[in-house]
Amino acid sequence: MPVPAPSPASVPSRRATPPQELVLPPEQLPPQEQLPVQEVFHPQEVRPLPGKLDAVPVFNSNSPEIVQTEGILLSTFPPQGKLVPSAHLNFPFQGRFDLFSHHIARARSASETRTLFQGVLVYNPTNQPIRIDVLQGASYLTRPDALFTSLPPFVEDPLGTVYAGPGSRVVNDLLRGRRSWSPLLLIPPQQAQMLMNLPIPVGNVAPSSNGRSTLLRLQSSGPVYLANLAMFAPRNPDGGERVPTLDEWQTLLVNGGLAGPRDIPPTPMPTGSSQTKSVIERVFYGRVAGVAMGSQWQAKLTDSPKVDHLSIPQRGKAFSYGISTLYRGTLGTGQVQSAQMLVRYPDTAYQANGNYGVQYSLTLPLKNSTKQSQTVALAIQTPVKQDNNRGGLLFFKPPENRVFFRGPVRVRYKDERGVLQTRYIHLVQQRGQEGEPLIKLNIPGNSQREVQVDFIYPPDSTPPQVLTVRTLSDTTIGDAR
Template sequence: MLPLLLNLTLAQSTPTLPPEEVVQPQIVRPLPGQLDKVPVFNSNSPELVLKEGILLSTFPPDGKKVPTAHLNFPFRGRFDIFAHHIAKAEPPENVRSLYIGIILHNPSSAPVTVNVLQAASYLSQPEAPFIQLPSFTENILGTVFSGPGDRITSDVLRGKRQEIFPAQIVIPPRQSQMLLNLPIPVKGLTPPLNGRSTLIRLRSSGTVYAASLAMFAQTNPDGSERAPTLDEWQNLLNNSDLAGPRDKIPTPLEDTGKPRVYGRVAGVASGSGWRAFLVDNPQARYLTIPQPGQALSYALSTVHGGSLGTSQIQSANMLVRYPDTAYRAHGNYGIQYSLKLPLYNNTQSSQTVSVAIQTPLKEDSLVKPGLRFLNTPSNQVFFRGTVRVRYNDDRGKPQTQFIHLMQKKGQLGEPLTLLNMPAGDRRLVEVDLIYPPDATPPQVLTVTTQAKS
């Protein structure tokens, strides 16, 4: 027994060394382009819902019992809906399901057609549990995911519309219809905690208002649960206040010297996609690869206090919001980045070039000449999502790959693709991703030319 006790004592008395920082001397550029103007209905506050009510309403306040709960923002044409909320049995014996409803209203005197372009909604239990995965996994079939935010963005990136959503709904004049009416069950779960994430891309032929609502399941005479009806949802919309409990109030965007609270989003954000042509300068038509042994990075999903030395804030502006929620859509959850890299080898010899996504340590100004990583990444997962990469391989054949990444804080990341580029070679690489909920910004897209051995 003595050796075992001695080993235990040694293990307990030997502190785990913190991971060491590694500085990679790479240039970081702001991302060219900008967010488009497609409005995004972004319902993420309160994240944990214990009190039923209005999560987000863009309806006019007229005739509503709590006018301040309605932000009066009409949608027309293209718009997106993102929603993520969590239910918990509180107290533990109260295991009624929490229903999330998304209602659309046509205020006009003519029917309005709403086309559902892509859509996905998943529960964390059992449909998309948070599991540990390798940092790099091929995901051609879309079966690799960790968490509902990861799964919805993977589906929508592939252009899918989940079968629970209709291809189209027609809303009669001055009427409303439910776009979503789904439960977050907690019964039988340990702990009794569950979440649902939803991402929908829509196109409307006319003006519509939208609201996301939370209501506990109604009860049938036999004691079983049933979904709320359209009338019950409309009654809640007209007569309820905001759902609760409310999240932490965000700190001002300007640096106050105090701990920064970004807050959670509840409002309409401006921008659903960011297209970028990554070239040497605005007049150029190609991106010169770095010199051998060097790297070049472009910032992704930068936030206040985390611009990686670029001074660029990519977080979407809020067109309307509740006063106690985030000032911007920090993290750009559900926003698609479509990045084109027309690579050019201007050297006199063949070069091996890689393109990767990385998760450096967050900083606003670079305190050292390069990005900081950890030699042993921490246990905190900062990015879990699928990336699509398209390019012509070394034989000239077009390739499309879907790669699932699970990166931890400070992780360098493996190459999405490795290209052997002869002298003078030009090669277009396209990288697409929908920034996944449950990720922590910022990241970078990095082009590296391998050093000659």
């Protein structure tokens, strides 16, 4: 059965909803007095990340981020028979695929406070029934599900109760294997069903806003087309709001154009010989609306493809691997990890910059080839974005008051007794923040210890980051944070 739509009683009442204010992440609030910033440069090697994205297609809907006119957010339906053919990208999904969506409803005045609904329509074009298995799935609003609360930079989270913002909460659920979604959607031949029909309420008081983040991992038994649509709540005869029906969504799909207002279009990317000659003062990456290729980046980090270990740095030294590197932000590695767009609207991003919703699964078989025990620290860090190789990473002290990473990281390893340990840590990092160690491991001389680091790149973050391996100057007895 599809995810049940909220009942009319659950639609925010015009009279019952308490006053709400404009909801902003802490870093977007009016600036407070900032201490003088010192640049800190760490000379070290920055390596491209081994491995690559898999070939799982991702229905990626993030443009327009702020939705104020109803219409089509993203449609992969065929254009034939549609009033606005250019709004349909003609891409069928079959087998494994993901759905990522993040949109915000905003009311600037009292006349704009009607509830915005988001509907995901799935169509079966074949003559046989098709089943869609929801392997994992979560969807949360900013208010009341996941407010942008201020959190410390490093919080142990064994129960999965630490999050700030809907993107942080969604990836927290999926990283732990949770599914807050109906597990099965059956679609009769040549018919459509709603995979999602949920509100983004803004309340009665303007200005106000609210956002919804959604991430689904799906498996289809046959080809299907998807459309993500935005519609203001229809009215009952008494003037109250109600949930849109399947027929109303289908009418919007056939007759509607793209929702708006449109975001700033991306800066054209240089191609061929022009790429080395082009100097662009400022790059607008654009927001994503299309089908990206890649749901997971899985890699074993070793000295080379010919060996099965990763030699730790010399004592007091470090090296890093780029995470979510992007065009004009490769940290000197030359590696762009942003997912390729298989289809997209012309005014949206050329690549899925940020890889929001992509799971990074990284194995580090750390080897200490010295005779003495060494203590190795692993950390996620957010250096200042750069593209050229400057021989290291630049940080700010204190970091700039702008959150660039906000989400959970899972670390698995065997402790010194050989017992498998799993730890979940919620990180909040600002631009230029060095970051605390996820873990410190004591590795005896001439021995090896393996660590697994997993995270789903969270929405509301800004790339790139790095995963840093550092051998500490002082040896720590036993494992510690």
